[in-house]
Amino acid sequence: MKIAVLSDIHSNYAALEECLEYALSKGIEYFLFLGDYISDIPYPQRSMLMLYDLSEKYKCWFIRGNREEYMTDYRLNGEKGWINGSCSGSLLYTYNNLTNRDFEFFKNIPNKLSISIPEYPSFNCCHGSMNFTRELLNINSENAKKALECLETDTLICGHTHVQGTFEYMGKRLINPGSVGIPWYYDGKAQFAIIHGTKGEWHEEYIQLDYDRDKILKAYETSGLNELAPMWSVLIKEAIMTGRDSTYKVLARAMEMCREETGEANWPYIPEKYWETAIAEQGISKI
Ligand SMILES: [Fe+2]
Incomplete structure (x- = not known):
């Protein structure tokens, strides 16, 4: 069995x-x-x-x-x-x-x-x-x-x-x-x-x-998901390629920066610029 x-x-x-x-x-x-x-x-x-x-x-x-x-x-x-x-x-x-x-x-x-x-x-x-x-x-x-x-x-x-x-x-x-x-x-x-x-x-x-990860990376382009969730896609692709997940850390940092600059941080209204900065701080390269 x-x-x-x-x-x-x-x-x-x-x-x-x-x-x-x-x-x-x-x-x-x-x-x-x-x-x-x-x-x-x-x-x-x-x-x-x-x-x-x-x-x-x-x-x-x-x-x-x-x-x-x-x-x-x-x-x-x-x-x-x-x-x-x-x-x-x-x-x-x-x-x-x-x-x-x-x-x-x-x-x-x-x-x-x-x-x-x-x-x-x-x-x-x-x-x-x-x-x-x-x-x-x-x-x-x-x-x-x-x-x-x-x-x-x-x-x-x-x-x-x-x-x-x-x-x-x-x-x-x-x-x-x-x-x-x-x-x-x-x-x-x-x-x-x-x-x-x-x-x-x-x-x-x-x-x-191991499996065909390139197939999944290409799917982000053909599906349009890269455009619909730009920085989230970067983070998930990074996790797929490395086994390291930074999504929670990056989201928390993006919200923190948004709060510091604007006085509030309401999910899902966190501008992409904060995501981008948080991702750059983590040293994650955009695939
Ligand atoms: Fe789950």
Whole structure:
């Protein structure tokens, strides 16, 4: 029994293709997806179609991530609050490229699951935590300890942090497969996990794979995302190429500069010039 666990694809269809090909080459027929299928990278429909196609041929479990929640909430709340530009242009682009089938899919998948397979221990899985889609359960953090303390099984499989690894605490275990689409560390190689069921136990194996990143860089040009979210695209491309994510740091600095100069900083109304300066301060070159 082997299950491929994939999280945080973020529309990276080239990375997803590589991971799925690898998993299928190992004879895997069970797939667990932990959410954040879309956003930040061009052509979200390409990843979604790959997932629909896979689910017709193999057993797939799907969980909703915070990015899917953003999309469904934006639709429910009358499409207000996002504009083009580096704060929300990428979200808006993604939203405009989703289909009714995608929205139905996001609506119908659960936020969390408890999976029981005969002869193997049950385990829990979610995107951020079992309580909050956006909670970060970083390895060794107090949040992760609390999450494991109140877990009803011995194993929690979750994503969202984009950092691959295992955390053991009080005889329980948190397994994070990392991110397929915007992975941190390992030089930006696409990450996922395979959990192997042997003798009634689960053992995790972590995978990192190189993939055609130039294909994704070119997609930023052809899709128009470079223009719709200029500095955000620079940051995501930097993360894709290096495995280092500076988005939070740069956004915080851009907002700080905006506040200092204008007296206020209201997301998503942060002028591009502050993003540009914040990116330059970090020494990030524009790809
Ligand atoms: Fe997430």
